[in-house]
Amino acid sequence: MTRYILLRDRTRNWRRPRVPLGAGIAPEDADAPADPQIEVAELTPDDLRETAGDRDLLTIQPAMPTRLLTPEPMDELRACDMVPGWGLRATGADWTPMSGAGVRVALLDTGIDAGHPCFAGVEVTARDFAGTGIADANGHGTHVAGTVLGRDQGGTRIGVARGITDLLVGKVLADNGRGRSEDFLNALLWTLQEKAQIVGFALAFDTSAQIETLVEEGYPAMLATAAAVHAYRGNLRICEMLLMMIGGGQVPLMLGAVGNDSLRTIAPEFETGPVAPAAAAGVLAVGACGPGEEGFCPAPFTNAGAAVVAPGVGIISAGPGEGLRPLNGTSMALAHAVGIAALWVEKMRAEKERVTAPMLATRLIRSATYEPLCPGASYIDCGRGLIQAPEGSLD
Incomplete structure (x- = not known):
């Protein structure tokens, strides 16, 4: 039997026409709110065909593994070369008057050490999806x-954004960095229900692991690859459908790390595009940059196709116990972007501007600049450029 993810709308407002599952779904009443529900079931091929006939079922897709965007090695950096807070200075976060006060942020990751002293004064609402x-x-x-x-x-x-005091944490990856797509999707739905204004994640639907599992189950390699790609595409589609169903001004800004799979230190052509779910429509993909001789340069590991970039090399932050440690990765860039987005929410509210995900994304993209980037930086590598914190005052 195969594990499947089923998506429904409890209100039954969102329905699918008599066409293939997932195609052309739409609400009968465009103004009525949806109530998405994710179910998981082990199904035989016969079960799948019977279940697919349910008109209340919006889509059904194979579940698949997920993986952490594992931080990159620090071999090329010496500890003495790592400058604490360089990313804050590069983005203007060290001088902006905004602090992120009053903004509700959600992170979907490996959990949190809520007792670390850097989280003093932060109300952490946590939920374990990884078990x-x-x-x-x-x-x-x-x-x-x-x-x-x-x-x-x-x-x-x-x-x-040191003024944030309200943090949602969904643990969607186990301590070994592995998870399941249904856990991520349920956590995403939870953040939507909890009214987060910004959601950040740094994980990928793990096609390679799916292929390995299917081959172990006896699938021919070519069929296993095709089936894994099908599952990858299906999970991406569910993610997009959830955002579409919530819709309107209720959707938070979704920020996803673009991925660390490129190997440009070996050869310039050893690069790839955004991982999913960062590649989903409605998600702003964030790439990583680091200090270079002529400005900030795209990190050699960062995947291409980011909408914007943020500091992601030699980033010093909370470590084991009460300490600090440096890490490399697009996850570190994603963290900067989440914080910068919170600063922009505060700025927009101060200006009496309505805050929606599209408007917030526009502010982030328009803030981005190529001015501090190295001469070889391109749209493929850096999107619209290095994001910046808002200027001005709160008066």
Whole structure:
């Protein structure tokens, strides 16, 4: 039997026409709110065909593994070369009057060490979707959260938006960095229901792991590859459908790390595009940059196709116990982007501007600049450029 994800609308307002599953779904009443529901079922081929005949079922897709966007090695950097807070200065977060106060942020990651002193004064609402407890034995989620909003540690500033006091944490990856797509999708639905204004994640639907699993189950390699691609596309579609169903001004700004799969240090052509779910429509994909001799340069590991870039090399943030540690990765860039987005929410509210995901994304993209980037930086690598914190005052 195969594990499937089923998407429904409890209100039954969203229905599908008599066409293939997932095609052309739409609400009968465009103004009525949806109530998405995700189910998981083990189905035989016969079960699948019978279930697919249910008109209340919006789509049914194979579940698949997910993986953490594992931080990149630090071999090329010496500890003495790592400058705390360089990303804050590069984005203007160290001088903006905004702090992110009053903004509700959600992170979908490996959990959090809520007892770390950098989270003092932060109300953390956590939920475990991975089934291993909300504690973060991996450390990735804690590092990301520290960059987003961490309080100063021993005179070292690590947090972009230190005024945030309301943090949602969905643990969607186990301590080994592995998870399941249904856990991510359920966590995403949870953040929508909890009215987060910004949601950040740094994970990928793991096609390679899906292929390996299917081959172990006896699938021919070619069929396993085709089936894994089908599952990848289907999970991406569910993610997009959830955002579409919530719709209007209720959808938070979705920020996803573009991925660390490129190997440009070996050959310039060893690069690839955004991982899913960062590649989903309605998600702003964030790439990583780092210091270079002539400006900030795209990190050699960052995938192409980001909408914007943010600092992601040698980023010092919350580490094990009460300490700090440096990490490389588009996850670190994603954390900067989440914090910068929170600063923009505060700025827009101060200006009496309605805050919606499209309007917030527009502010982030328009803030981006190529001015501090190295001469070889391109749209393929950096999108609209390096994002910037809002200027001005709160008066």
